[in-house]
Amino acid sequence: MPDLQSVIRNPLLSSDPDHxxxxxxxxxxxxxxxxxxxxxxxxxxDSPVFWGxxxxxGMDRDREDIFNWEKxxxxxxxxxxxxxxxxxxxxxxLPDARDRWVEAAxxxxxxxxxxxxxxxxxxxWEGLGRPSPENRLESEAxxxxxxxxxxxxxxxxxxxxxxxxxxxxxxxxxxxxxxxxLMDVLTHPKMLALQRMALGTxxxxxxxxxxxxxxxxxxxxxxxxxxxxGGHDDCGTADLNTYRAQPNAVxxxxxxxxxEAEDDGGLKIVRGSHLFRDPSGCRFPDDEAMxxxxxxxxxxxxxxxxxxxxxxxxxxxxxxxxxxxxxxAVSPKAVDKETRWATLYxxxxxxxxxxxxxxxxxxxxxxxxxxxRGELPKVLTELFRPSYDRELTQGLxxxx
Ligand SMILES: O=C(O)CCC(=O)C(=O)O
Ligand SMILES: [Fe+2]
Numbered sequence: 134m135p136d137l138q139s140v141i142r143n144p145l146l147s148s149d150p151d152h153x154x155x156x157x158x159x160x161x162x163x164x165x166x167x168x169x170x171x172x173x174x175x176x177x178x179d180s181p182v183f184w185g186x187x188x189x190x191g192m193d194r195d196r197e198d199i200f201n202w203e204k205x206x207x208x209x210x211x212x213x214x215x216x217x218x219x220x221x222x223x224x225x226x227l228p229d230a231r232d233r234w235v236e237a238a239x240x241x242x243x244x245x246x247x248x249x250x251x252x253x254x255x256x257x258w259e260g261l262g263r264p265s266p267e268n269r270l271e272s273e274a275x276x277x278x279x280x281x282x283x284x285x286x287x288x289x290x291x292x293x294x295x296x297x298x299x300x301x302x303x304x305x306x307x308x309x310x311x312x313x314x315l316m317d318v319l320t321h322p323k324m325l326a327l328q329r330m331a332l333g334t335x336x337x338x339x340x341x342x343x344x345x346x347x348x349x350x351x352x353x354x355x356x357x358x359x360x361x362x363g364g365h366d367d368c369g370t371a372d373l374n375t376y377r378a379q380p381n382a383v384x385x386x387x388x389x390x391x392x393e394a395e396d397d398g399g400l401k402i403v404r405g406s407h408l409f410r411d412p413s414g415c416r417f418p419d420d421e422a423m424x425x426x427x428x429x430x431x432x433x434x435x436x437x438x439x440x441x442x443x444x445x446x447x448x449x450x451x452x453x454x455x456x457x458x459x460x461x462a463v464s465p466k467a468v469d470k471e472t473r474w475a476t477l478y479x480x481x482x483x484x485x486x487x488x489x490x491x492x493x494x495x496x497x498x499x500x501x502x503x504x505x506r507g508e509l510p511k512v513l514t515e516l517f518r519p520s521y522d523r524e525l526t527q528g529l530x531x532x533x
Contacts (some may be wrong), residue, residue, distance in 0.1 A: 140295045141262065142494045145501050145521045146530045158262045158498050163508055166499040169260025170300045170310075174251045176244055181309065181316040182301075182499060189510045192317055199230035200323045211333060215373055216435050218407030218459035220331070226389060226450035234389035237314040238474035241344045244304040244311055246279050253293060261300050262498075266293035280348045280472070301497035305344040308476065310500060315342070319478060320512045324385075328480040331383050331454050337480050339516040340382050341495035345475040347398035347466050354463030356417040356427075358406070359384070361457050362491040362532030363484060367413045370434050376408060380491055382457045382481035390474055394446035398466035398473035400453060401444050405433035407458035415460050423462070480516075489525075491532040496520035 141147055144155040158166065171177045181188070204225045214220045226234065249270075258265045268291040270278075278284035282305050287294040301307035309315040318324055319342060328337045360366040365379045392399040403423075406415065409431070417423040420442055428440045444464065445453070455461060457479075466473060483490045496504075501520035503509050509517070518525055 140290055140299050142299055143492070143496065143501055143520055144262070144498055145505060146492050146494070146523070146526070148530045154262045157259070159502070161260070163499065163503050163506060165260060166502060169257040170302050170497065170499055172248075172251065172256050172302065174255060175247055175302075176240075177311070179313055180311050181313060182311070192313065192320075193510075196317060196321070197229065198227055198323065199318060199321055200225050200327070201227060202323060202326075205323075205327060205330075209330060211330070214331060214454070214456075215377060216433075217404045219402055219404070219453060219455040221445065221447070222452045222454070224448045224450045225452060226387075228450075231389045231450045233314045234318075234387065234476070235474050237308070237312040238344060238346065238389070238476055241304040241308040241312055241315070241476075242280065242282075242346050242472075245282075245344065248297070248303055249275055249278050249285060256293070256297075256302070258293065258296070261296050261302070263290075263293070263296055266291060266296075268292045270294070280346065281351060282344050282346045299497065300499065305346070307342050307495065307497050307500070308344050309342050309478075310497060315476060318387075318476075320510070320516070324478070325512075327385070327454070328383065332381060332480065332482040333377065334482050334485075337482055337516070338490055338493065338519050339496065340479040340481045340493050340519075341477070342479070343477045345386065345477055347463065347473040347475070349466055349470045349472065350468045351398055351463075351466040351473075353398075353465035355419070356415065356423045356460055356462040358412045358415055358460045359457040360412045360533060361481070363489060363529075366410060366458075366533075368410055370409050373408075373435065378485040380482060380484040380489060382479055384453075384455045384457060385478045385480070386453045386455065387476045387478070388447055388451050388453070388473070389449060391447040391449045391451050392445075392473050394444040394464075396465060396467040397470060399445055399447070399464045400461060401442055401464060402453075402455065402459060402461045403428065403440055403442055405436065405438070405440055406460035407456045408434045410458050412458060420462070423460070427460075481519075487527075489527045489529075490519045492526045492529055493517070493519040494532065 304311040504517040505521040
């Protein structure tokens with residue numbers, strides 16, 4: 134039985150449906166659950182979590198274009214993407230979309246900061262499926278977390294941080310549920326077309342969505358890659374056809390204002406590193422360690438070129454598509470530079486050999502429940518399917 138420190142991430146995929154905390158969430162109405170995720174001290178005018186049919190229809194009706202599709206097609210080569218593990222799309226956002234993207238990222242950060250600063254005793258913890266937390270965040274931790282992403286301490290749930298993350302009370306986790314424009318992007322026909330092109334299949338699913346705000350003074354992000362689950366991690370190098378057939382996930386990191394290569398919170402990445410499928414082994418604090426301990430004795434399994442760190446520099450309106458296993462890191466941001474705004478959308482596909490789609494655990498419970506109850510538009514119901522359809526996930530309750 135899960136104890137208080139282990140959050141039940143998605144009650145619909147829980148292996149323990151009779152657990153009182155699972156039942157508390159599943160027996161609630163969608164409205165009550167939505168209300169619990171938006172405490173009154175949060176700015177939530179027009180939060181998509183409260184939308185009904187009229188608002189969803191409005192989103193479709195008023196939708197504008199976001200990408201220059203010709204540029205996307207020109208810069209994408211599917212074979213190259215599989216060999217490199219990533220593809221860079223420079224300046225593909227239309228000017229108006231770019232502005233709205235920055236505005237939404239700023240608003241999302243503002244909502245996130247409001248939660249970090251708020252009095253958490255006002256939160257409806259029972260509504261989120263747990264008693265009031267026993268601990269509070271330290272004020273030093275609060276100050277450090279303001280204005281950036283992934284900065285709130287969350288090694289356990291003693292202060293309730295994991296619960297607030299899981300339910301997307303924090304706007305940085307699933308910001309599309311807070312900001313109409315980011316929801317528009319998540320379901321936008323051009324965004325979905327880009328995913329179908331990158332994953333090489335029509336049937337695509339949603340995995341997770343985050344804000345990635347890097348303010349001046351950000352100390353940088355260490356080298357890592359992400360697991361895909363299903364036994365396809367830490368299992369040795371794959372040839373291209375094996376790799377293609379896996380239940381791959383693609384991270385789309387969207388940089389509406391771009392970044393420079395040095396001291397600007399820019400993305401660093403290693404071409405070909407995904408093919409090693411080594412998320413547990415390829416974790417290093419800095420470039421020197423990465424070069425010495427992982428890159429030095431490896432060459433690209435297909436091209437035989439030496440593996441090396443690439444420090445990207447991107448103009449405004451850019452997007453990087455990156456396979457989950459590709460090793461990446463983030464450069465520090467100089468103290469005197471303006472915040473780097475970014476949002477991440479991750480989509481995935483089925484295992485081509487078995488049809489298995491791995492469970493999505495970063496769909497907040499209220500969204501999984503709404504999808505299962507038929508309360509969302511068809512496109513979202515399908516994208517969220519791995520968060521509630523146990524046939525599709527072949528009985529698995531956890532991706533790993
Ligand atoms: O901030 C970035 O550019 C990348 C962040 C990242 O690696 C991640 O969210 O997994
Ligand atoms: Fe990452």
